[in-house]
Amino acid sequence: MRVAVFAESFLPHMNGVTNSVLQVQRRLEAQGHETLVVAPRAAGQRPGRVADGTAFLASVPLPSYPDVRVALAPARRIRRILEEFRPDVVHLASPFVLGWQALAAADALRIPTVAVYQTDVVAYTERYGVPGAATAAAAHVARLHRRATLTLAPSSAAEQQLGALGVDRLARWGRGVDAARFSPSRRSEEWRRSIAPGERIVGYMGRLAPEKQVEDLRVLCGIPGTRLVVVGDGPERARLERALPGAVFTGFLGGDDLAAALASFDVFVHPGESETFCQTVQEALASGVPVVATGRGGPVDLVRSSVDGWLYRPGDLDDLRARVDDLLGDDAKRRSFAEAAHASVQHRTWDAVTGQLVGHYREAGRLRGYDDALLVRGATRPLAPRPPAQRRRxxxxxxxxxxxxxxxxxxxxxxxxxxxxxxxxxxxxxxxxxxxxxxxxxxxxxxxxxxxxxxxxxxxxxxxxxxxxxxxxxxxxxxxxxxxxxxxxxxxxxxxxxxxxxxxxxxxxxxxxxxxxxxxxxxxxxxxxxxxxxxxxxxxxxxxxxxxxxxxxxxxxxxxxxxxxxxxxxxxxxxxxxxxxxxxxxxxxxxxxxxxxxADDDEPxxxxxxxxxxxxxxxxxxxxxxxxxxxxxxxxxxxxxxxxxxxxxxxxxxxxxx
Incomplete structure (x- = not known):
């Protein structure tokens, strides 16, 4: 297949969307498919060529988060890219601005679109406190995903959220994990001694932004014999360094350094309540680290309470502290949870989930045929006939x-x-x-x-x-x-x-x-x-x-x-x-x-x-x-x-x- 991937963010800015796009692109090409990545162009970056598999569009920095770029490309430019590449399907990675433009162009050219829901924009706008922005964002998200041929949601919480917005064609598609990179074998006693000699480590890894609620980790500061370690960077770092006394901030880590840090935690914590999936939780599990996360959003499908971690009551920081204390105070339980965590993600390889993604691409191609045959567009689109889950007589x-x-x-x-x-x-x-x-x-x-x-x-x-x-x-x-x-x-x-x-x-x-x-x-x-x-x-x-x-x-x-x-x-x-x-x-x-x-004999x-x-x-x-x-x-x-x-x-x- 020929797959055009439109990403709201891409290199050099590394985040969950960028990582997912890179992994999918790599696996698709390894499986014999052709890909084109279309994304906002960073400052000083060359435009790229369709023939080389990339097309970068003019962009401006997001005012409150300059590392994030917003594409500003005329519709005719996007249409020319699609006409030149001639994709079988358009993959919209966390679509919002560029994704809407790509969706409109693909729709005009009758190309099936698969919108991958990765960012809870509605929750983000609520946390950033822009008056009226959350309502507008919800309306835009609903309009975009209802127009896409098929939407892929990464978790049950995301499915429920999109369903409440009236999105009618939904399928579940999670994320893969690089089990070779994120592994218990990456644990480094040398790294632990350099960060918190002689102490247990409770760690967070991710972007330092308001929607991640990292400030909630203040209840973990001061646990005897324990150090809070924060891996990552973002616009909230300076404020969080003041709010989390005694915590170690490593800044951004990537590659093997990131894998070693994550595997060296004793407990991984994630307080964010607006995660559609939460890839860092999955990577912590793959690293053999028990997880304590909020019982809302993507982590609910990843963490098995009392098996490989704990889900605490959303907003209840006393419960968060108690769950972390439970694991820190029982070495045998922590080891048992760690083994179960590692085993839980071994089937979630990127090769496996990319194979599932190709199946969703083919389903979108089938559904697009139904859409093109409609007399008018209804409030919802038809779904392909499917047999009941259990055969009935x-x-x-x-x-x-x-x-x-x-x-x-x-x-x-x-x-x-x-x-x-x-x-x-x-x-x-x-x-x-x-x-x-x-x-x-x-x-x-x-x-x-x-x-x-x-x-x-x-x-x-x-x-x-x-x-x-x-x-x-x-x-x-x-x-x-x-x-x-x-x-x-x-x-x-x-x-x-x-x-x-x-x-x-x-x-x-x-x-x-x-x-x-x-x-x-x-x-x-x-x-x-x-x-x-x-x-x-x-x-x-x-x-x-x-x-x-x-x-x-x-x-x-x-x-x-x-x-x-x-x-x-x-x-x-x-x-x-x-x-x-x-x-x-x-x-x-x-x-x-x-x-x-x-053969009919009743011709009109x-x-x-x-x-x-x-x-x-x-x-x-x-x-x-x-x-x-x-x-x-x-x-x-x-x-x-x-x-x-x-x-x-x-x-x-x-x-x-x-």
């Missing part, structure tokens, strides 16, 4: 909905006047995977609306006591005058919660439209409704078939001659994608085989306006619908054999060869 399935679930226009292998439909096909697939006799009802009726789902279909479904219910409803409401997608979703949510309260699983399907200019009038309503359904699925623990993640379903070849309902090919696609979601094995392969064996014909459009308009003018006087397709449970019932049956036919 059901015995009773009830389908609710309108004409799409009834199966209108899917006449494949059916007698005149009968239809199959995606739900019947799904029932057949479920029956083949059931361990007991499988029962099925289809309460869908053409032209029905959400109010019918609430008042009629749901009570009927609950009375049948199913363990799986599918709901595809809302399209008829959304094309009506003055439709309110959010209000409709609230009604649908009540239905879902009522069904879930019975113990049944719910499969939600987002309504969809063919990709035609004539339907663009309704596209925003459908996108807003789909956004609400995603929320409902997440909050109720329902299964979700997000049809916007199936761009091929918008193609007109999937639709019958009325250009509204799916033809057999479209119903097959929907059925097998639903089968993937509910965890039926090999559903994707079965779909391709079924499609090959069942002429006369669409006369045959379909005018009758629909006439019914609307008279206040009638195509479903008037019709009842459900299967209003009682029927048993579906595992191998189908043969051609022409009104019940589901076999998925293959029928």
């Amino acid at each position: 059901w015995s009773t399935f009830v389908a609710l909905g309108d004409s799409l679930t009834e199966g209108l226009c899917d006449s494949s292998r059916m007698r005149e006047g009968l239809y199959r439909g995606w739900a019947d096909r799904l029932a057949s697939l479920l029956a083949q995977n059931a361990e007991t006799p499988f029962r099925y009802a289809n309460l869908a009726v053409r032209s029905r609306r959400v109010r019918d789902l609430v008042t009629t279909q749901t009570p009927q479904a609950i009375a049948l006591r199913p363990d799986l219910v599918s709901i595809l409803m809302g399209a008829n409401d959304l094309v009506g005058h003055g439709a309110d997608p959010v209000a409709l979703a609230r009604e649908l949510e009540r239905v879902v919660r009522d069904i879930r309260a019975t113990g049944a699983d719910v499969l939600l399907v987002t309504p969809f439209l063919p990709r035609r200019r004539a339907v663009m009038l309704f596209a925003r309503r459908f996108a807003a409704f789909a956004h609400e359904i995603r929320r409902i699925a997440a909050e109720t623990g329902s299964l979700l078939l997000d049809v916007e993640a199936l761009p091929e379903l918008g193609d007109l070849s999937m639709y019958a001659e009325d250009k509204v309902h799916l033809r057999s090919r479209g119903h097959r696609l929907l059925a097998y994608r639903a089968a993937e979601v509910v965890g039926i094995p090999h559903a994707a392969a079965l779909s391709g085989l079924d499609d090959a064996l069942h 014909g002429p006369g669409w306006v006369r045959k379909h459009a005018l009758p629909w308009i006439w019914r609307r003018l008279r206040g009638r619908t195509a479903g008037d006087g019709l009842g459900p397709k299967h209003d009682a449970l029927v048993t579906v054999p595992g191998r189908g019932l043969g051609d022409g049956s009104p019940l589901p036919a076999p998925p293959l060869g029928g």
Whole structure:
């Protein structure tokens, strides 16, 4: 792959972002990928060339922290860089200013973007005390990560923070550790004697800035026989030297000197509460040093309390002191914690996490295809269909909905006047995977609306006591005058919660439209409704078939001659994608085989306006619908054999060869 990495900071300023970018670049190239690093240019640094793998942009120093540079590059310059390099994916390392510009350029060129969340900018602005800055920063972070194709969060705390900001596509990706450099073998008695002869060492390593809360370590000053050692530099150093009497400040250390210092600590402490990951904690663990860190943010996923360190109550400095005293006062416990610390990170090599990163790059490429196929951008984007974490088996399935679930226009292998439909096909697939006799009802009726789902279909479904219910409803409401997608979703949510309260699983399907200019009038309503359904699925623990993640379903070849309902090919696609979601094995392969064996004979014909459009308009003018006087397709449970019932049956036919 060709990977363009945009970094908010880079050499010569060394920090967590810079280190991560260097490690990723090195490993990607070792694995045969091509990389380009785009970053702010430091004073006196040459611009670099795309052909040489670097491109440095004009920048200015951050007023409160001059070592940090902010890139100032016109959008056309960034676009030219991307056009010259032609990346398969754009990697945004801790994006904010440069990352936003790169994101906009990549979006215009339809290049997938992976935004790696590494810096809690919101917490930083709060600590620096700029009025109104935190609110503005939160809005910008949310806007940026919602626009990125995929966001990688390093910890559970970061995932929760981004989720609260409305970021919809999130995956977990941690950091690697250089286990060869950070190792217990680096421990140096000579270094210890030079720093704190005859004393135990409690150490901190990192940037000396307000957000790190290093001043909290004052409670550790004066512990008998113990020296506090602070490794690092930054704008707070002078103030901290006054605030931490007796502490040793080494200044910046790098390379082997840093590794030796870290391995020579007896206990590592980190008080910062705004860490998205906290790489220095991971490096301390790799060095065989037990850790005492705050129980908030990234350290929560790294430190195992009472195994390789302690997590103290955030803000409780007495608890911090007590946890450090506990380890200093028990040599055997400290040795045990040290061994567990070293063992805990041996699988987190940079080679391993870079391999995971390449997988995320490929996932972003897949998701970008979905985005490009959207009629409009919704509040959230579709997610690729994924099977449930645990394979489930059901015995009773009830389908609710309108004409799409009834199966209108899917006449494949059916007698005149009968239809199959995606739900019947799904029932057949479920029956083949059931361990007991499988029962099925289809309460869908053409032209029905959400109010019918609430008042009629749901009570009927609950009375049948199913363990799986599918709901595809809302399209008829959304094309009506003055439709309110959010209000409709609230009604649908009540239905879902009522069904879930019975113990049944719910499969939600987002309504969809063919990709035609004539339907663009309704596209925003459908996108807003789909956004609400995603929320409902997440909050109720329902299964979700997000049809916007199936761009091929918008193609007109999937639709019958009325250009509204799916033809057999479209119903097959929907059925097998639903089968993937509910965890039926090999559903994707079965779909391709079924499609090959069942060539449609229902190609759209002429006369669409006369045959379909005018009758629909006439019914609307008279206040009638195509479903008037019709009842459900299967209003009682029927048993579906595992191998189908043969051609022409009104019940589901076999998925293959029928």
